[in-house]
Amino acid sequence: MSMAVQYTAWREARPEADSALARRCDRTEPSDAELAGRAQTGDCEAFERLVRRYRNMVFALCFRLVGRREDAWDLSQDVFLKAYKGLKGFRGEASFKTWLMRITANRCKDFLKKRRLTTVAYEDALRADEAPSPAPDPSRALEANEVGAAIAGAVQALSPKHRTAFVLREIEGLAYEEMARVMGCTLGTVMSRLHYARKKIQAALLRQGVVEEMHHE
Amino acid sequence: MNRCRWEKRVERWFDGESTETDAVNRHLGECPSCRGYVAQLTQLRDYARVIGRCEGIEDARFPIYMAGIRERIQAPRQWYGGLWAMASLAAAALIIGFSTLIVLTGHPSKAKATSEIESVVTEIEGATVDAYSGNHGDAVVWVRFPDGEM
Numbered sequence: 269m270s271m272a273v274q275y276t277a278w279r280e281a282r283p284e285a286d287s288a289l290a291r292r293c294d295r296t297e298p299s300d301a302e303l304a305g306r307a308q309t310g311d312c313e314a315f316e317r318l319v320r321r322y323r324n325m326v327f328a329l330c331f332r333l334v335g336r337r338e339d340a341w342d343l344s345q346d347v348f349l350k351a352y353k354g355l356k357g358f359r360g361e362a363s364f365k366t367w368l369m370r371i372t373a374n375r376c377k378d379f380l381k382k383r384r385l386t387t388v389a390y391e392d393a394l395r396a397d398e399a400p401s402p403a404p405d406p407s408r409a410l411e412a413n414e415v416g417a418a419i420a421g422a423v424q425a426l427s428p429k430h431r432t433a434f435v436l437r438e439i440e441g442l443a444y445e446e447m448a449r450v451m452g453c454t455l456g457t458v459m460s461r462l463h464y465a466r467k468k469i470q471a472a473l474l475r476q477g478v479v480e481e482m483h484h485e
Numbered sequence: 486m487n488r489c490r491w492e493k494r495v496e497r498w499f500d501g502e503s504t505e506t507d508a509v510n511r512h513l514g515e516c517p518s519c520r521g522y523v524a525q526l527t528q529l530r531d532y533a534r535v536i537g538r539c540e541g542i543e544d545a546r547f548p549i550y551m552a553g554i555r556e557r558i559q560a561p562r563q564w565y566g567g568l569w570a571m572a573s574l575a576a577a578a579l580i581i582g583f584s585t586l587i588v589l590t591g592h593p594s595k596a597k598a599t600s601e602i603e604s605v606v607t608e609i610e611g612a613t614v615d616a617y618s619g620n621h622g623d624a625v626v627w628v629r630f631p632d633g634e635m
Contacts, residue, residue, distance in 0.1 A: 316551060319550075319551060319554060320547060320551075323541065323542045323547065323550065324541030324542060327539070327541050327542050328539040328541060331539050332536070332539065341542075341550075344542075345550065345553045345554050345557060346557070348554045349554060349557040349558060352554075352558055415532060415535060416535045416536055419532045419533065419535060419536055420536045423536065434533075437500065438529070438530055438533035439533055439534075439536070443501075443502065444500070444502050459493065459496070459497065462496075462500075463493060463496060466496075466526065466529060469529060470525055470529060473529075473532075479525075479528060
């Protein structure tokens with residue numbers, strides 16, 4: 269299968285993706301480092317391209333950490349504002365993506381500290397477009413919605429640092445080392461927070477009857 | 486379920502971060518508790534995918550989104566304003582307060598006489614004495630000698 273066919277198939281499977289592979293296939297698409305370098309010198313078009321490239325990643329991470337779309341919209345714009353102002357300090361030691369995720373995590377942490385949110389926004393947890401694909405049986409669809417709401421609630425009930433650890437690992441799929449760079453902590457702290465987050469969520473789901481105690485032979 | 490001391494190592498293995506894969510695999514073959522833990526982690530990961538989906542910012546809304554960012558970039562910096570205003574007020578209050586203090590407490594200067602005391606007597610030959618009562622109930626005495634020395 270030719271590279272072009274592979275790329276087309278891959279893009280059709282992930283229409284919203286905008287990754288390094290896509291950029292390698294598209295020879296006219298500059299790298300993050302190039303765009304960041306140009307944006308540092310005041311090239312607004314380069315900065316806009318970076319925003320276009322990472323807007324969904326930043327928005328999604330904000331939404332998963334704060335639980336409300338409206339807040340995620342404002343916060344993600346704040347993130348790009350901070351990124352714009354901090355471009356001079358971006359030295360390329362970490363990837364631009366990791367650097368941006370770090371700004372996002374810190375901004376959301378500050379926002380949550382101010383708001384001290386401990387409850388989930390149920391209207392966001394129950395949005396039909398974020399629920400699993402509809403089941404033929406309405407009762408199964410309801411069950412899926414309830415599970416979604418329960419786990420969203422359990423994640424939102426975590427403290428910001430534990431929530432961040434869980435979201436970065438289980439949803440964003442980051443490796444431990446990248447998580448450590450984003451969260452600004454050691455590998456040991458990453459593992460500890462992730463372990464704690466999983467235990468808390470599991471306990472919450474057990475209490476709500478969403479999962480049963482595992483007895484494995 | 487009783488916790489096994491291998492739990493955290495199993496977790497690292499589950500996340501693909503383990504450096505002792507063989508040892509963990511052997512342990513899982515022997516430990517039902519850790520096998521149960523792996524099943525829990527797998528279930529949790531499946532549930533996380535339920536909440537993982539998120540509609541991003543579609544292309545049609547991107548111009549509004551980008552306009553919002555540009556607005557924030559171009560907005561004048563405000564966080565100094567409040568601080569400067571407070572600092573200015575504080576400095577002004579300090580200056581006024583200090584000046585008032587100086588005016589009220591006064592400094593050792595020549596007392597301005599408001600009235601001449603009727604009579605003062607001196608035994609110094611050739612000297613004349615004038616005395617005045619000051620504003621604060623004190624008295625100022627001027628002694629003039631024939632050659633003007635005081």
